[in-house]
Amino acid sequence: MSAISEFLSSHHAHLDRLLGEAIGAAQRSEWPAYRARIVALSAALLEHISYEDEELFPEFERLGVEAGDLAALRDDHAHFRMQVEALGAAAPEHDPEGCIGELELLATFQRAHHKREMTACYRQADRIAIAPPPPMPAAPVAGVAPVRLDLRGMQPPEPIQRIFEALEREPRTPLCAILPHEPMPLYALLRERGFSFTGTPRSDGGFEVLIEPS
CATH class of the missing domain: 1.20.120 (Four Helix Bundle (Hemerythrin (Met), subunit A))
Structure with a gap:
C-alpha cells in the first residue's frame, strides 16, 4: 500500500x-x-x-x-x-x-x-501527490479500568483533596469519582493539571466524573 x-x-x-x-x-x-x-x-x-x-x-x-x-x-x-x-x-x-x-x-x-x-x-x-492525513486525535487510555472513588458523605474540601491525592499516586490511571453533586470548582483545577474529564448524573441523584490524562 x-x-x-x-x-x-x-x-x-x-x-x-x-x-x-x-x-x-x-x-x-x-x-x-x-x-x-x-x-x-x-x-x-x-x-x-x-x-x-x-x-x-x-x-x-x-x-x-x-x-x-x-x-x-x-x-x-x-x-x-x-x-x-x-x-x-x-x-x-x-x-x-x-x-x-x-x-x-x-x-x-x-x-x-x-x-x-x-x-x-x-x-x-x-x-496522488498530496500530504498524508493528520494523525488521529489522542484517545482516552484504553484497556485500563478506572479507579472508583466514592466521595459521597464527605464535606468540602475533602472530596477534591482525595481526588488529587489519587491522581498523584497514579497519574496515568483513569479515575471515576462519585460525588453528591456536580463539582464545578474541580474542573478548572483538572484543566490546569493537564487532565481531561467527562461527567454524568447518576440515577441515585449523585454525579460521576471520569478523569483521565490528556
Missing part, C-alpha cells in the same frame, strides 16, 4: 478500536467512560472524513475514479455526521440496550464503509 493508504487504514483501525471501547463501556454501564470514548470517536471520525472530502476525493475525481463510487462514499460521510450528532445528544443510561444496538449498527456500517473505500479508492492512492 502507499503511505496514504497506510495512514487511512490506520485511521480506520483507530476508529474501530474507539467504537469497540464505547460499546464495552456501555455494556458495563460505565457512562462517564462511554462519553469519553464517544467524544474521542466523534473527533477522530470527523477529522478523518473531512480530510477525505476536502483533500482526497477531489484528487480521486481528477484521476478518474467513478463519480458514483465517490458519491456513495460522500453519502456515507453524511450518515456518519448524523450518527455523531445523535450519539452526542443521546442519554444512553436511560436506554442502554438501544444505545448498544445503535453502536453495533454503526460498527457494522463503519466496517462496510472501509471496504467500499478500499475497493473504490485505495488502488489509486499511490498516484
Whole structure:
C-alpha cells in the first residue's frame, strides 16, 4: 500500500478500536467512560472524513475514479455526521440496550464503509501527490479500568483533596469519582493539571466524573 493508504487504514483501525471501547463501556454501564470514548470517536471520525472530502476525493475525481463510487462514499460521510450528532445528544443510561444496538449498527456500517473505500479508492492512492492525513486525535487510555472513588458523605474540601491525592499516586490511571453533586470548582483545577474529564448524573441523584490524562 502507499503511505496514504497506510495512514487511512490506520485511521480506520483507530476508529474501530474507539467504537469497540464505547460499546464495552456501555455494556458495563460505565457512562462517564462511554462519553469519553464517544467524544474521542466523534473527533477522530470527523477529522478523518473531512480530510477525505476536502483533500482526497477531489484528487480521486481528477484521476478518474467513478463519480458514483465517490458519491456513495460522500453519502456515507453524511450518515456518519448524523450518527455523531445523535450519539452526542443521546442519554444512553436511560436506554442502554438501544444505545448498544445503535453502536453495533454503526460498527457494522463503519466496517462496510472501509471496504467500499478500499475497493473504490485505495488502488489509486499511490498516484496522488498530496500530504498524508493528520494523525488521529489522542484517545482516552484504553484497556485500563478506572479507579472508583466514592466521595459521597464527605464535606468540602475533602472530596477534591482525595481526588488529587489519587491522581498523584497514579497519574496515568483513569479515575471515576462519585460525588453528591456536580463539582464545578474541580474542573478548572483538572484543566490546569493537564487532565481531561467527562461527567454524568447518576440515577441515585449523585454525579460521576471520569478523569483521565490528556
